[in-house]
Amino acid sequence: MFRPVPLFIGWRYTGAKRRNHFISFISLVSTLGLTLGVAVLILVLSVMNGFDRELRQRILGMVPHATLSGYRDTIDDWPELIERVQQQPKVEGAAPYIEAQGMLTNRGRVQGALVFGVDPAYEQRVSIIGNHMLYGDLEALKPGEFGIVLGDILARILGAKLGDKVTLVLPEASISVAGVFPRLKRFTVVGVFKVGAELDASMAYVHLNDAAKIKRIANGIEGVRLKLDNLFDAPVEVRRIARTETVQLQTSDWTRTHGNLFQAIQLEKKMIGLLLFIIVAVAAFNIVSTLIMVVTDKRADIAILRTMGASSGTIMRTFMVQGGVIGCFGTLVGTALGVVLALTVSDLVAWVEELFNFQILSAEVYFISYLPSQLKWEDVALICGSSLLISLLATVYPAWRAAQTHPAEALRYE
Template identity: 55%
Template sequence: MFRPLAVYIGARYTRAKRRNHYISFISLTSMLGLALGVLAMIVVLSVMNGFQKEMSSRILGMVPHAAIVGAQPLDDWRSLAGTALANPQVRAVAPLTELDGMLSYKGTMQPIQVQGIDPFEEPKVSIIADHLQQGRLTDLAPGEFGTIIGEITARRFALQVGDKLTLIVPELNGASGSVTPRMQRLSVVGIFKIGAELDGSLALIHVADAAHLMRWQPGQVQGVRLALKDLYQAPKVAGGIAGELGAAYRAVDWTQTQGSLFSAMQMEKTMIGLLLLLIVAVAAFNIVATLIMVVADKGADIAILRTLGATPGQIMAIFMVQGSVIGAFGILIGAVLGMIVALNVSDLIGWLESVSGRQILSSDIYFVSYLPSDLQMLDVALVCTAALVLSFLATLYPSWRAARTQPAEALRYE
């Protein structure tokens, strides 16, 4: 089988046992350094993907993917729901009324966003029913002013099911233009825990009670909440539906309400990836030291090859092949180990917790009590490609030095 001279000699130099064991040791450390750098990048990026996916499923499972809101209260939300469901991207629809206010309990207050929901329609568009620690959605009955609060709010106020608290909402006085507080006594009928900031900033009431607080007619709602098949299409889908309905309606989607949070998480992932790439770069440029010593050790061989007719380009290619092979093996080892660790990192952390007897991620402190991981092959490909490019660049200078070797000078003292 035909093989180019540079590839044949470069591969043979990589396999050959060197007289200088120090050079062999440096080559091994370069390979291991690359492997550890690639492993670290793959594992860290997978864990960050896992956290982002977990937060997305929890937060975007609670907040509306999109909502169509009317300029005036809607008397018949089901007709609007029918129009929305005609769009193939819309999976389900439920009525929604939102208002902001303050919760007060025994002199302690906190801001809160209150969502008026229909207990029978809400499970179609929300994951709230799966995260109730106490109570049920159907405990929200019209006219009884029950509320379901988050676990952080319940812990902050030391509330239990059956306790009473006060909701304070601002009310605009049309005559004077002033804003006056309006108070409503609520009864806690349930507690939910999503594992996100929503546990301390969101409360649910019946949509009929929300209409009463807004001084609307019974049955009127603010708009409808949409659950989409592809949440990343939310701006396009919601904007299209609102455009069909006319100027009396406007669209709100999760990119407006929660977009900054997910942009920050993406920025964090990018910056950590760049910082970890520096580790890979340091390991890759260890190949420079390895090849410089190899060039010095193989000076006589280079001179003989030159006298036999090898061109400077061929000499340069030989050592570029050797350095690239070292880098490729290190990257391959790191990629395989990184994927294995990323796929089993949750089990490894669980094993460490059982051995040490300490919980690394306590549910009392962190929203996620385990270490999620989401291995994405695109990340693996990007990491390996970047490491290969850095490894190749690290071979250029030593190979150029080897190509400049003068046969007479190299053989003078041989």
């Protein structure tokens, strides 16, 4: 049976018991360091991918990818505008809106909120709110009934439940014979939504016609919300659509409202990945110290192999095999551990939160309320391949030192 000499001897050296237990300890530490480095790198990148996914699906599922609004006035012929916009090839949906900023009050509790006037029939085309209703339904918003749908955190802050009355106070004044009063209107809570993000504490929905009445818009809307098939095309696409219209329209897109958050996540992913990759590199280069001590310990064996006719290349490949086995074992075990952790970390964190009755990520502080994770196999392949390459490179110098051993000098004091 054919066995390549470097592979056979290198494998035997890897599994053989050593007289110097310190070398075995250093070898074990090198393997464990590589294992943990690869596992943590896969886990952290998966978590960062999860944050990126949640930003796209949840946050950008609630806020518009892009908006078209009147340059100085409202848009009167909005049904025709929506009809034209939806015929654009990259537009998946369009919906009218009226936006109002104000304060919601209930039983002495006050909270600022961004209130959107929407048409439920159109809103389903551009928003995921219909899939995240905790109580009630978006369809319960009827014109003239002054119903309101609150975010879950906003409802808890106000202490409001279904059927309760909340008051919307707008930052505008109404002048009457009795004096100047803030503009306010009572609404009935008809629904509560929860997307598990910071939007739960700051957003509310009312019917489009009701919003027009409280903002005293006689006819028309303030703008059109757009959903595109590729959100990264939003800045260019919305400007192109605006140029095709005969009336002058203002444009905006998600990169102006939430672009900084997305860029921060991307930058953090790159920087954390780089830092953790350095940890993997340090763990891999521990193989250098391990092999140097092994070479010193095996000087006599190397000399005997050289006297038996082994070439320098054979000796070099032998110790590269030994270091490669350590690197492969650490990388493969770390990859398996990292994949398992990446697939289960969300459930593990949720279990810990339930067990100790505390929340690691609060939607009042962070933009989501749980730890997401998304495993990407291209990341796993890149990490695994890079780790194996670094491990192999780390074996070159010790193996070269072993190949330079002179038999006479090595056996002089044996």
